[in-house]
Amino acid sequence: MKARYVRISTGNQNVARQLAKSYPDEKIYIDIISGTVPFAKRPMGEKVIEDIKNKNITYLTVASIDRLGRSLINILSTISVLNEANIVLKVDNLGLESLINGKPNSAFKLIISVMANIAEMEKDTLLERQAQGIAIAKAQGKYTGREKGSVESDDVFLRRHNEVVKNLKKGTSIRDVAKICKVSPSTVQKVKNKIG
Template sequence: MKARYVRVSTGNQKTARQEARQSNDEKIFVDIISGAIPFNERKQGKELMKAVENGKIDYVSVSSIDRLGRNLFDIISTLEFFRENKVVLKVDNLGIESMVNGEENFAFKLIISVMASISEMERLNLLERQREGIAIAKAKGVYKGREKGTVESDEDFLSKYKEVIKYLKKGFSIRNTAKICNVSITTVQKVKNKI
């Protein structure tokens, strides 16, 4: 059986573009989770891996390699899992498959390694730009934290973390919610204690 794996980082993002190439014979697995979370820790990622281990899936399609992850090690680990289980992985935007006539496609391995490295670099660049933006805003006096000695009401605190509340109510773990929402685990625990 064939499968299609779809991932978006937040509930605000649409999956239609990734699902556009879905064929009728594909079972679809959709995760709404950060690419920073390893594939084997995602709810639908785990389900897909279980289906592979049970021999129910032997062909998986993804729209692009960064749907599997944003970390080179995690992507390579997922590819290795598929290879060990003789699963063909097709990456739509590259038009390439991991196996050809039952044999490992070495061109695929090379291209995917490069693309996975680029994906990881993009994530690191994004985080660096974010840190730079905060530093510039602080220098201009635009970005300020709460003044010392003031107490923030629960209502004001929770109003800043609506997305965290949304993921907690959907049943996401504290750790996954922190990664998806780009906040600390301590912040998510504090939100959980106040809702």
Template sequence: MKTRYIRVSTLNQKIERQLLKQYPDEKIYIDKISGSIPFDQRPSARELLRDIDRNKIQYISVSSIDRLGRNTLDVLQTIEKLHCNEICLKVDNLGLESLVDGKENPTFKLIISVLANISEMERNSLLERQREGIQIAKAKGIYKGRLKNTSESVDEFLAKYPNVISYLNRKNPPTIIEIAKLTDCSKNTVQKVKRYINKM
């Protein structure tokens, strides 16, 4: 079976660009979640991995490598899992496939490793700019900072609540109270997760 994995970071982002080179018979898996969340912790990605374990998938397409993630190690581990299951990964914007005649494509492996590193560097650069903005805000007295006694980043916080994110990303999501009951989280936690993902 041919499949396509699509990821956007927020509910408001459109997916049409990632469908430009779609095959007619592809099954689509869509996650609306930060690329910093590990691949195997995303709702649709987990479904895709389950289908891989059931030997249902032979071919996966993504529009670009950063759709798999923003962490180099996580991206390479995901690609390695696909390789171990003899699944061909195609990256549309590169026009490259991970397997050629059933064998690993060395050019693909080299380029993907470089691009995954660049993607992670771009994210780190963004985080650095955010830190600089916070420092400026602190100097102006308009930044209250994190909660006392915590050094947890936004990404670390969100990584703890993949189920909450999954419910929030649904086309017709349950109410905050319903999600809190379904995930055994407090209403405040669900509201905090929603606030963070809407800012991404």
């Protein structure tokens, strides 16, 4: 079976671009999670790996290599798991497949290493720019972020996520609540832990 893995970092991002080249017979897996979380530790990443072990997937597509991760090591280890299971990985924006006639595609390996390095550099650049922006805002007295070391009370946190609380109390699954409320599954889990 063919499958497509989609990852967005936050619930307010749109998945349409990543689904633009999808086929009706593809099984879709969507994670709303940071690219810094290793693939195997993401809810849908775990499900993809489980379905691979159960021989339910033979072909996996992603829109771009950074959907698998923002770390070269994480991306390469995920590709290694796929190769060992003889799963063809297709990266849409490159038009390349990881395996040709069951053997590793050397061009794919080279280009993916370069692209994964770029994804990692982009993440580092983004964090650097964010830190610079915060420093400038602080210097201008405009910084409104939470003070370092301060802790948000459970009441404030739960009020801020009252829609998540309502959906959880209805018995909606963590994944579905994350999609409905446009937050990460880890935020939903945190709310669930706090409401008992």
